[in-house]
Amino acid sequence: MKLQRHGLVACLALTATLALGACGSDNNEPSGSASGSAAADCATGTVNAQGSSAQKNAMDEWTKAYQQKCADAKVNYESTASGAGIQAFIAGTADFAGSDSPLKAADEQPKADAKCTGGKAIHLPMVIGPIAVSYNLGVDNLQLKPATLAQIFAGKITKWDDAAIKADNPGATLPSTAIQAVHRSDSSGTTDNFTKFLSKTAEADWTFGNAKEWKAPGGVGAAKSDGVASKIKSTEGAIGYVELSFAENSQLKKAKIGNGAGEFAELTPESAGKTIAGAQVTGQGDDLQMSIDYATKEAGAYPIVLVTYEIVCSKGLAADKLNVVKGFLGYTASSEGQQALGELGYAPLPESVRTKVEAAVKNLA
Known part of the structure; x- marks a missing residue:
């Protein structure tokens, strides 16, 4: 695997080389394409979308x-959190939704499918972002095993000089400062992914399962990714989970996390890339749901990463929305669009996945 550094955070390229270029077009796609590496399928109209705040910085860059490139197209993306985005999509007020977790098969998927005349709601993985465990404490290079992390967020460990934290950090001088564990107060796919990590790697200490809503007692809630980052930055003794780009923007410290290989992995492009490389596409056809191995035993792998999906109708998009949705998502799935994420603390899709996403966008109708 070759990894290329670019800007603030290195692009986590999972193939040998990403060829520059944008998605092509056929007779059924929007007209007005530019040429060369700046190509984009342009259309006239307005698209409204909302959801995941973890991908907000990516969406801001992409819409701009x-x-x-396409002066007659307008894309409005509102960072309302994954749960709100899914509900807006189901209600018909969002043309597509951003979510850090797949639709729930039992209830959300059927409701979303009902919106898609002649088709179904599909998941297009578009943004890959490591989840940083950030903290505000006068200690550098903090190390935490999954079990210790689970006990902190379950409210079982309340002081920074607790014996379990000391055991993870031999030689470190830890203060007796009270721990302020910060979690998302809104329905969040980041929460779902973080609690999924805890439930799969620290089952004995984390008994709350995984969900978009925070289930554990205690702690301090904050809305959206930027709210969590702000709360950590302003609170001595705070610790929380936030997508990497927000940790970078707020200049927060990031803990090293224990992985399945028994190591403490620092959050770097290389270490996150090792976990991303093991993700598998589990959906069928153009529905590209992915499964991440949070208990990866890959040496040096940073184990907490998330995938944000754009949830959209495979068929049944309104005639005045279709071309703009295809044009915009085609751009975000292009090599150019994905490579732009490296400066923002995200990672480009593996090329093997990116080409599938690009093809799925072309099939939207």
Whole structure:
């Protein structure tokens, strides 16, 4: 695997080389394409979307770039959190939704499918982002095993000089400061992924399962990714989970996390890339749901990463929305669109996945 550094955070390229270029077009796609590496399928109209706050920085960059290329297209993305985005999609007020977790098969998927005349709601993985465990404490290079992390967020460990934290950090001088564990107060796919990590790696200490809503007692809630980052930054003794780009923007410290290989892995492009490389596409056809191995035993792998999906109808998009949705998502899935994420603390999709996403976008109808 070759990894290329670019800007603030290195692009986590999982193939030998990403060829520059944008998605092509056929007779059924929007007209007005530019040429060369700046190509984008342009259309006229307005698209409204909402959801995941973890991908907010990526969406801000993409909408700015796409609208610069396509002056007659407008894309409005509102960072309302994954749960709210899914509900807006189901209600018909969002043309697509961003979610850090797949639709729940029992209830959300059927409701979303009902919106898609002649088709179904599909998941298009578009943003890959490591989840940083950030903290505000006068200690550098903090190390935490999954079991210790689970006990902190379950409210079982309340002081920074607790014996379990000391055991993870031999030689470190830890203060007796009270721990302020910060979690998302809104329905969040980041919470779902973080608690999924805890439930799969520290089952004995984390008994709350995984969900978009925070289930454990105690702690301090904050809305959206930027709210969590802000709370950590302003609170001595705080610890929380937040997508890497928000940790970077707020200049927060990031803990090393124990992985399945028994190591403490620092959050770096290389270490996150090792976990991303093991993710598998589990959906069928153009529904590209992915499964991450949070208990990866890959040496040096940072184990807490998430995938944000754009949830959209495979068929049944309104005629005045279809071309703009295809044009915009085609740009975000292009090599150019994915490579732009490296400066923002995200990672480009593996090329093997990116090409599938690009093809699925072309099939939207």
